Amino acid sequence: MKIGISMLLTEKTGNAGAIAREAENLGFESFWVAEHLVMPVSYSTWYARGKDGKVPEFYASLIDPFIALATAAATTRTIKLGTGICLLPERNVIETAKAVASLDLYSGGRFIFGVGAGWFPEEAAIMGVDFKRRWLHLRESVEALRELWTKEEASYAGEIIKFPAVRLHPKPVQKPGPPIILGAHEPKHAMRRVARYADGWCPGGLTPMQAGECIPQIRSMAREFGRDPDRLEFSVLQMAASIAGPSDEMIAQYREAGVTRIVVLPIASAESDGVSLVRELAPLVTRAAKL
Numbered sequence: 001m002k003i004g005i006s007m008l009l010t011e012k013t014g015n016a017g018a019i020a021r022e023a024e025n026l027g028f029e030s031f032w033v034a035e036h037l038v039m040p041v042s043y044s045t046w047y048a049r050g051k052d053g054k055v056p057e058f059y060a061s062l063i064d065p066f067i068a069l070a071t072a073a074a075t076t077r078t079i080k081l082g083t084g085i086c087l088l089p090e091r092n093v094i095e096t097a098k099a100v101a102s103l104d105l106y107s108g109g110r111f112i113f114g115v116g117a118g119w120f121p122e123e124a125a126i127m128g129v130d131f132k133r134r135w136l137h138l139r140e141s142v143e144a145l146r147e148l149w150t151k152e153e154a155s156y157a158g159e160i161i162k163f164p165a166v167r168l169h170p171k172p173v174q175k176p177g178p179p180i181i182l183g184a185h186e187p188k189h190a191m192r193r194v195a196r197y198a199d200g201w202c203p204g205g206l207t208p209m210q211a212g213e214c215i216p217q218i219r220s221m222a223r224e225f226g227r228d229p230d231r232l233e234f235s236v237l238q239m240a241a242s243i244a245g246p247s248d249e250m251i252a253q254y255r256e257a258g259v260t261r262i263v264v265l266p267i268a269s270a271e272s273d274g275v276s277l278v279r280e281l282a283p284l285v286t287r288a289a290k291l
Contacts, residue, residue, distance in 0.1 A: 001255050001261055003289045004030035004263035006084045006237065006279060008270035009068050010061040020072035022081035026282040027289070030112065032084030033065040036123065037091075044124040055120070057272035066099045074105035082112035084202070084263060087184035089117055089137035090127035093161055094168065096141075098150040101172045108126035109173035112272055114202060115142065118185040134192065136160060142197050149177035181235065185246070187214050192273070195221035200233035202263060208253035211236065215258040225260055235261035243277075245284040250289055 005028050009016055020031040039060035054125045069081045075091040081103070088096065098113040105109040116126050124131045140158035142242040147154040148168050155165040171250055179199040184190035187203070187210060195218050206214070211234065219229035237261055238246050245264050246254075253260060264284065 001251050001259075001291065002029035002261040003285045003288050004032055004080070004082070004235070004261055005281060006032035006263050006265040006269075007274050007277075008034050008058060008265070008267075009063040009065075009274070010058055010270050011063075012249035012271050013063075013269055013274040015071065016063065016068035016102060016274075017071040017075035018221045019278060020081070022275045022278045024076045026177060027285040028079060028278070029283075030082055030113065030263065032082040032112075032265075033068045034062060034084055034265075035065045035086050036062050036120070036121075038089065038123060038126055040120075042124040042127060043120075043123055062272070063156060066103060069111070070103055070106065073103065075108070076110075076282065079111075080110050080112050083114045083266075084180070085114040085116040085181075087118045087123075087127075088115040088141045089129045089134050089185075090124065093141045093144045093241050094148065094163065094166070097099045097145050097168060098170075099209040100145070100178060101149060101168075101170050104172040104174055104178050106168050107173075109178075109220050111172075111178045112175070112181060113178045114181045114183050121214060130160075133160065135189075137195070139197055145180070146177055150175075157208055164189075172199070181231065181233070185238070191218045192221055194232070195227070196225050199231065201233060202235035202237055202261075204237040204239065204265075206236050208250060208259075210255035210256060211259050233261070234259045235263055240264045240281065240286075243280040245281055247286055248291060251288055255291070258264060 024033050036059045065083045082206045117138045121131040137160045140161040144156040144161045153165045181200040181202050182198040185203045222229040
């Protein structure tokens, strides 16, 4: 089982390069960075993960993931570097295509592009996204990215994403491009989306039992879309409230279900030193390697 670590990077977490270097030295397979671009001052959306329904204040302080991962790329050699996740509809697709390709180039082909459509209507509206059409926006963005990464002259004509023939370089080191991992959590809708256009799935809160039920269905749907199900990779995101992470039994259950990567997100990372958190979670890497 591959073990990745994700961070809610803020000014309090420390330097992304130092954190990623420590994670690499301690054997973590991948280093992920979360994203929220802007925090509305006024909103009516209820935040389901908080007791009072209020969105955590650190949302306003999250470091830009591409800047953070570029820093991490400069201090590491082997660890995978991922967005966990990038709110793709809130970003210009052509600018994003160039940023991802540049990061993949400078990291030597180590980038994993975790994407999602977002859950926060007020944030989406500020960034010019029609919240009700955000999943269409995401799919078209993914399709457009692949055109830009693989063709010398790329164009796209969707309902939301439209641009004429353009030339864009550099191209990613990974061919046909970095793996695009969908971070959607709700299996009911996520499964078909993964099967149709993603290279993998990394939901949060998915139990081993759910993984065992969902993964065969996604593989079957991928075949229906004419895609190779064996090329899909299944990960899970585990919110870590303690330094222990998932138990050995749970890791084994995920592996049996077809999951090949667990990404641990220490909830305290927005307010705590990232290097220290990586060290505290390092025994998880050793435990997973022995199973």
